[in-house]
Amino acid sequence: MNSDKREPVGSHGDLVALRHSAAHVLAQAVKRLFPSAQVGIGPATEEGFYYDFRFDRPFSPQDLEKIEEEMRKIISAGAPIVRRPLSREQARDLFEKSGEPFKLEILHSIPSDAEITVYDQGEFTDLCRGPHLPDTAMIGAVKLLSSSGAYWKGIETNPSLQRIYGTAFHTQKELDAYLERLEEIRQRDHRKIGKEQGFFRTLDENGAGMVLWLPRGAKVRRVIEEIWKTRHDRHGYQYVYTPHIARLDLWKQSGHWDFYRDSMFSPMEIEGSEFELKPMNCPFHILIFKESVRSYRDLPVRLAELGTVYRYERSGTLHGLLRVRGFTQDDAHIFCRPEDIASEIGKVLTLVDEMLSPFGFTNRSVYLSTRPEGSVGSDENWALATGALEEALKTAGIPYEIDPGEGVFYGPKIDMKFHDVLGRTWQLSTIQVDFNLPEKFDITYRDSSGNAVRPIMIHRALLGSVERFFGILVEHFKGAFPLWLAPEQVALLTIADRHIPYATTLASELQNAGIRVFTDFRNEKIGAKIREAQMMKIPQMWIMGDREAEEQTVSVRNRDGQAGGALPWKEALTSVAEEIRSGLSLNTASGLESGRTTHSKGVSD
RNA sequence: GCCGGCGUAGCACAGUGGUAGUGCAGUCGAUUCGUAAUCGACAGGUCGUCGGUUCAAUCCCGACCGCCGGCUCCA
Structure with a gap:
């Protein structure tokens, strides 16, 4: 199994135009077979293409077969694909006459200074900026894959359209290779293997998105957790345990009730006060930090916990172990001085690789997410935190991309996506800087002059969540765990x-x-x-x-x-x-000297 | 949550408007055997749940629960 699947044969530019043209052929075929269908948009995607149609019923698998057959006819007959610039009025007339309201809507949204072009192929004309292949005959091999509902422009309140997915390649051989890859992905599905191997189950009886870990899966989980704890011990983290519920007031104070309520379960009433199932561990760790007087000599304080959190996820989004409602974050919160952010992040980056490389995750893409809409905090703090993250990445020599506006509401973050054996990427590690919670809870430490100073807080998870990580591992290893990790050795x-x-x-x-x-x-x-x-x-x-x-x-x-x-x-x-x-590889020595627990908070006196 | 599909024994699947089968797994018995399935017998399901239509529903209709593919979202 090699990992170069992301580099299909032929140049990317070529393939994008080919697939985009294939999408037009799809629309042409649909219009021939179902003239009342109205066309939406039909772009090329990462792995193929789709086209959205408004139609009075969903397309059946039989429809797809017929459509695919019609597409083949169009391709083998061949027709030049001709670019034709039009004036705004001409274009409007054209799509008014052909009765395509969605095309008219797109037309209206095109900036007034932009050129309007349509592409003709045979009897079919589409509003499109291109580029396209010169002729439909140049589309080597197409295959329709599935159909589903989708909203116009992806907005839930908009009309719902029927989307048809397909893919196209230069040659049949490439298409076959792609279909084999799809089959391989099906074979590796952690839900299938998880059931076959007795790793985990989700049952109707206990509700959607809640995982039962069966003994064989639990054994693997224990190994992962033991490694995790050992490494965190060595890196100077202190393990803690916190409850699954807390007073609603705590979530109000933390700001989660304001900013995160959509993902939280409804409060429950206990003896007259309201309690809330935890969607995050951070407020508890803050309370633990706050529980004793902290000196600058104690910092950084690194509190770690495999903490199970509960989040309301919409039913349609649940997916095996990859998206659940109760999951265990491999969580930790680092409390440090602002000037130590970059070096602490650097240590986390080291720990990330130390934690993930034993599982074969050595190849990663790194993203720096900046301030989103509706966030809290001052511009200076955002700038300081973002700068510290960048500095840490540069010091570590890690290449990264900026993901604008994708930060969390309380601060910027570094996200790390790892590549599995099939070359698929999975979001695992995340490191987030937070000035907000220390403020909300008014936590402080004493500096060398005895003044109370506000620490900053770093949230971080390396595996993401134990459930998701395990699901990814099952797919990565196809259920055949290496000897050191296997449930039975x-x-x-x-x-x-x-x-x-x-x-x-x-x-x-x-x-x-x-x-x-x-x-x-x-x-x-x-x-x-x-x-x-x-x-x-x-x-x-x-x-x-x-x-x-x-x-x-x-x-x-x-x-x-x-x-x-x-x-x-x-x-x-x-x-x-x-x-x-x-x-x-527990004998690894790299970076461990930095991680001794040296102070004695809570143990002495 | 929305659009569409689906829900039959532990698992993988047949099947029908007149209360259900097959294979594997299970139990019992025989066999004591060298590198991917020993043979035989038995047992196992209020056909996801609740309601409706019908003389009769697992089958038709509705709601709910759950699953699958997308949309959207995300650890």
């Missing part, structure tokens, strides 16, 4: 009942060595046991019969089907233990 398979005592001894040895063991001592043929272990994607199988019991060996077989032959069991155990250790 070694499967012990007996040939016959008389080998059970020997296998039982080995099971204890493995368990004592901290290795996760799966035992299959059933009265089944070895082929059946191997098959099941293989389907569970257990990395290593140890098969034991008369010879092995006699010689104190095991016959090792990997899940890729390779049988490694007999090995003394002690050797096999050592080699597994070694592979686990290096996979966890």
